[in-house]
Amino acid sequence: MTTPTLSPDFLDTDAVRTAVERVLDDFLDTKSGSPAPPGPPSLSGLLADFLSGGKRIRPLLCVTGWRAVGGTGDPGPVLRVAAGLELFHAFALLHDDVMDDSPVRRGRPTMHRTLAALGAARLTPERIERAGVNGAVLLGDLALLWSDELLHTAGLTPAQLAAVLPPLSAMRTEVMLGQFLDLEATGVLTDDVEATLTVNRYKTATYTVERPLHIGAAVAGAGPAALDALSRYALPLGEAFQLRDDLLGVYGTAESTGKSPLDDLRAGKNTTLTALALRAADRVQDAQLRELLGDPLLDEKQAAIVREIFDATGARETVERMIEDRRQRALHALDTAPFTPDAVAALRRLARLATVRTS
Amino acid sequence: MTTPTLSPDFLDTDAVRTAVERVLDDFLDTKSGSPAPPGPPSLSGLLADFLSGGKRIRPLLCVTGWRAVGGTGDPGPVLRVAAGLELFHAFALLHDDVMDDSPVRRGRPTMHRTLAALGAARLTPERIERAGVNGAVLLGDLALLWSDELLHTAGLTPAQLAAVLPPLSAMRTEVMLGQFLDLEATGVLTDDVEATLTVNRYKTATYTVERPLHIGAAVAGAGPAALDALSRYALPLGEAFQLRDDLLGVYGTAESTGKSPLDDLRAGKNTTLTALALRAADRVQDAQLRELLGDPLLDEKQAAIVREIFDATGARETVERMIEDRRQRALHALDTAPFTPDAVAALRRLARLATVRTS
Numbered sequence: 001m002t003t004p005t006l007s008p009d010f011l012d013t014d015a016v017r018t019a020v021e022r023v024l025d026d027f028l029d030t031k032s033g034s035p036a037p038p039g040p041p042s043l044s045g046l047l048a049d050f051l052s053g054g055k056r057i058r059p060l061l062c063v064t065g066w067r068a069v070g071g072t073g074d075p076g077p078v079l080r081v082a083a084g085l086e087l088f089h090a091f092a093l094l095h096d097d098v099m100d101d102s103p104v105r106r107g108r109p110t111m112h113r114t115l116a117a118l119g120a121a122r123l124t125p126e127r128i129e130r131a132g133v134n135g136a137v138l139l140g141d142l143a144l145l146w147s148d149e150l151l152h153t154a155g156l157t158p159a160q161l162a163a164v165l166p167p168l169s170a171m172r173t174e175v176m177l178g179q180f181l182d183l184e185a186t187g188v189l190t191d192d193v194e195a196t197l198t199v200n201r202y203k204t205a206t207y208t209v210e211r212p213l214h215i216g217a218a219v220a221g222a223g224p225a226a227l228d229a230l231s232r233y234a235l236p237l238g239e240a241f242q243l244r245d246d247l248l249g250v251y252g253t254a255e256s257t258g259k260s261p262l263d264d265l266r267a268g269k270n271t272t273l274t275a276l277a278l279r280a281a282d283r284v285q286d287a288q289l290r291e292l293l294g295d296p297l298l299d300e301k302q303a304a305i306v307r308e309i310f311d312a313t314g315a316r317e318t319v320e321r322m323i324e325d326r327r328q329r330a331l332h333a334l335d336t337a338p339f340t341p342d343a344v345a346a347l348r349r350l351a352r353l354a355t356v357r358t359s
Numbered sequence: 360m361t362t363p364t365l366s367p368d369f370l371d372t373d374a375v376r377t378a379v380e381r382v383l384d385d386f387l388d389t390k391s392g393s394p395a396p397p398g399p400p401s402l403s404g405l406l407a408d409f410l411s412g413g414k415r416i417r418p419l420l421c422v423t424g425w426r427a428v429g430g431t432g433d434p435g436p437v438l439r440v441a442a443g444l445e446l447f448h449a450f451a452l453l454h455d456d457v458m459d460d461s462p463v464r465r466g467r468p469t470m471h472r473t474l475a476a477l478g479a480a481r482l483t484p485e486r487i488e489r490a491g492v493n494g495a496v497l498l499g500d501l502a503l504l505w506s507d508e509l510l511h512t513a514g515l516t517p518a519q520l521a522a523v524l525p526p527l528s529a530m531r532t533e534v535m536l537g538q539f540l541d542l543e544a545t546g547v548l549t550d551d552v553e554a555t556l557t558v559n560r561y562k563t564a565t566y567t568v569e570r571p572l573h574i575g576a577a578v579a580g581a582g583p584a585a586l587d588a589l590s591r592y593a594l595p596l597g598e599a600f601q602l603r604d605d606l607l608g609v610y611g612t613a614e615s616t617g618k619s620p621l622d623d624l625r626a627g628k629n630t631t632l633t634a635l636a637l638r639a640a641d642r643v644q645d646a647q648l649r650e651l652l653g654d655p656l657l658d659e660k661q662a663a664i665v666r667e668i669f670d671a672t673g674a675r676e677t678v679e680r681m682i683e684d685r686r687q688r689a690l691h692a693l694d695t696a697p698f699t700p701d702a703v704a705a706l707r708r709l710a711r712l713a714t715v716r717t718s
Contacts, residue, residue, distance in 0.1 A: 043539065095500065099493040127546045134458040137496060138538050141454065144503065145531045152524050158517035165511050172504045179497050180402065187486045 011067055011346035013060060013353070016082075019075070020059040023083040024051055027150055046111070047143055051090055053106040053258070055359070057241075058085040058212040060350060061234075065216030068343035069226045078219045080154035081164065085212055087147035092175055094140035098133050099183070100267055107258035112136035156219065163218040171211035178203030185270045189293055191278035196270055197239065204245070205238025209354070229337040233347060237330035240323045241354040246271035247319055248358070250307060256359040262303050268294025272322070277315035285309045327355045370426055370705035372419060372712070375441075378434070379418040382442040383410055386509055405470070406502055410449055412465040412617070414718070416600075417444040417571040419709060420593075424575030427702035428585045437578045439513035440523065444571055446506035451534055453499035457492050458542070459626055466617035471495035515578065522577040530570035537562030544629045548652055550637035555629055556598065563604070564597025568713070588696040592706060596689035599682045600713040605630035606678055607717070609666060615718040621662050627653025631681070636674035644668045686714045 031044040059082035066078040096102075097110040104110060109117070116132025123131055156164065181199045190196070213230045214222075222230075248257050249264035250273065264271070278289060289309055292302050310316045330351050334344050390403040418441035425437040455461075456469040463469060468476070475491025482490055515523065540558045549555070572589045573581075581589075607616050608623035609632065623630070637648060648668060651661050669675045689710050693703050 043536075091500075095496060099489075099496065101489075123546050130458075130460070131542065131545070133492075134542050135539075137454060137458065138535060138542065141500075141503070142532070142535045144500070145528070145535065148507065149528050149532075152528070158520075161517075169504070169508050169511070173501070173508075176497060176501045176504065177402075180494075183490065183493050183497065186490070187482050 011064055011342055013346075013349065016060055016063050016079075017056045019079050020056055020063075020083050020086060023079050023150075024048075024086060027083065027146070031146065043139060043142060046114075046139060047087075047090065047146075049108075050094070050111060050139075051086065054086065054089070055353075055357075056086060057350075057354065058089055058208060059083060060353075061209060061212040062216035064343055064346045064350060065213035065222075065230060066220045067216075068213070068230065068337075068339040068347065069217045069220045069222040070340060071216070071220030077155045077160070078216055080150050081156070081215060081219060082212075084147040084150035084154070085215065087143050087150060088172065091140045091144035091147065092179075094136050094143060096179070098136050098140075099179075100263075102259070102263055102267075104254075104259045104263070107254070110136070111139060115139075160219050160221070163221065164215055167211050167214040167218055171207055171215070174202050174211070175207040178207065182270075187268065187294070188270075189268065189274065189278060189290060190270050191275050193272055193275045193279060196272040196275045199270075200239055200242045200272065201235070204242035205235050207238075208241055209238035210234035226338060229333070229339070232333035233330045233337065233351075236326035236333075237351055237354055240326035240330070243272060243319050243323045243326070244355050244357065246273045247316070247323075250303075250310065251316075252358065258359065262298055262300065265293060265303055265306055266296050266298045273310060273315055273319050276318050277310050277313045280313035280315060281309065285313065323355055327351055370423055370701055372705075372708065375419055375422050375438075376415045378438050379415055379422075379442050379445060382438050382509075383407075383445060386442065386505070390505065402498060402501060405473075405498060406446075406449065406505075409453065409464075409470055409498075410445065413445065413448070414712075414716075415445060416709075416713065417448055417567060418442060419712075420568060420571040421575035423702055423705045423709060424572035424581075424589060425579045426575075427572070427589065427696075427698040427706065428576045428579045428581040429699060430575070430579030436514045436519070437575055439509050440515070440574060440578060441571075443506045443509035443513070444574065446502050446509060447531065450499045450503035450506065451538075453495050453502060455538070457495050457499075458538075459622075461618065461622055461626075463613075463618045463622070466613070469495070470498060474498075519578050519580070522580065523574055526570050526573040526577055530566055530574070533561050533570070534566040537566065541629075546627065546653070547629075548627065548633065548637060548649060549629050550634050552631055552634045552638060555631040555634045558629075559598055559601045559631065560594070563601035564594050566597075567600055568597035569593035585697060588692070588698070591692035592689050592696065592710075595685035595692075596710055596713055599685035599689070602631060602678050602682045602685070603714050603716065605632045606675070606682075609662075609669065610675075611717065617718065621657055621659065624652060624662055624665055625655050625657045632669060632674055632678050635677050636669050636672045639672035639674060640668065644672065682714055686710055 025048070028044040028048045032042060062082040062085055063075070063078055066075075071078060093105065094111050097105055098112050102110050103113060108114075112132040112135070114132070115135035116128050119131040120128050151164070151168070178199055181202060185195070185199065210231055213234050214227055217226060217230060246264075249269070249271070250261060252261055254260050274289070274293060278286060281289060288305060292298055292306050295302070331348065334347055337344065339347070384407070387403040387407045391401060421441040421444055422434070422437055430437060452464065453470055456464055457471050461469050462472060467473075471491040471494070473491070474494035475487050478490040479487050510523070510527070537558055540561060544554070544558065569590055572593050573586055576585060576589060605623075608628070608630070609620060611620055613619050633648070633652060637645060640648060647664060651657055651665050654661070690707065693706055696703065698706070
């Protein structure tokens, strides 16, 4: 295994990405041979394929959190912790895609679809779909277990490990609870904007932004004041991240987001966008939304009708305004934060990456 | 949280079970309120229900492994580690039941069926089944995460944790790989007896017996010689455990096993029993087995035909002989093992529990 290194600019986005990806590649390489029962296709290879093309937002935040509170010296341990977050995220996405029965992820067929196709030659028709789902669930489980292994082989001191475990544990539980809330809400459209923001906070704001920052900061031995300062930046930014995601799910292009702009609408996802639209809709619009959202056969023409209603009710504009408001709050929090200047600059860049993105 | 205690006889089976169950109850109690987003049903309550009625074979082995190599003093940490293994097992079973679409577990509807029924009132028909599957997958994920939390709050010293992690990590990966092998083999009947024994080793022998013993022994600081001695006992016993399971899946009663004796046959599970029968079958028997095994509508009369073939081909008797042979090897390994006498007595009892059981 090669020792991970960073360019002199610790927080150069591309350098961190490259370093994290090298950790992941090396780790999965060690898994490609052993422990090897004969038979299954290369599980580590499937995972490596799945991992390619991610934005690495959580690892970036983790390394930046470490640096922000004064982390210095060998970045090896924090990079391995950061890479573990990416593997954990792979677990969450793999299971998410199964639960939503999503067809496409990062411009490629989702894992359960890929594995179903692999099994098509040797299985009876009724077993094909199940084999895909089962394989993707198992591969997700494996990604979760391996994310743990990365953490435990990260070279942390016992004190560092003890500091990392509480926020990590909280992060992992929160994302599960967020998923449960999401699941509960699926199939029943809601105009309860606050409820969608609650799911947003559990599913994304803490999971994607706050906890990765805290985990990196914990590696550097951050105290409560530094963690609070990170939260003041992280929570509004995390909400903005999810709101941008909601918009991209409806208005994005397949080329940039890697998934069809019909998927979220067909799934009938309850987002802040849909809740705002339902709340502001007149009777005709309300009926149209309830007919079209969640229709698994919704076509591009019908999607255009939904988008028009999102525009006409002002829902889209409101979400854009909410994103901007939250981004400003996040940036404002940095003005008084006790972070290193290079980290503040990096956090500003990440705020942009998270909210102004097109993918 | 109450401090776990054991009766003066450290290895009394019922006392260990009770102590482990108290740890699990206390842990899930701490989860029943927080971290609490509003909404979902009591996830910890669902898990507590699911956990009730288990044999606790892995926790028993874990505590016995600790004691065998000289573990003394406060049993609190090893009991929490042992309870973590039971939560991990809950994760494995929850996902297993989803993958096999099993209807019944421990005499009750499986979790995905239970959750589907809970959702029936508010969901459209096509969403009901999916909601059950998704909920059970998530609850399994949560059980896995919480098993980790139990480990990390077990009160282990850094040295103990460092010793526990490698066998734990290996155990968790192995059971996944065993599941993949199982999955690969599903839907295509095999007469390859060796292949079924390989899956058996990965899926059960190490997972159920060897690794729990090693994990307990690691808490007590066992060296390589002690671990090897445990393996010599554990691996044959673990194979025997799975072979008994295979027989109980076909010849057991619903009252004692908690599941229908038709499930395994309907699923077309490849077991050593089926492989032996296929290998020894004449042309007529072979055709009958291939017609009936894996038929999701197989009835009791057809099951009786399959059982007759298992008997007539000598497959059942061979499996019984294999169990006895392996049990003897496990017991024989104890004759020269450097374990405490009370642990040797407990390991003899556990060998009986694992191989002569009816549930």
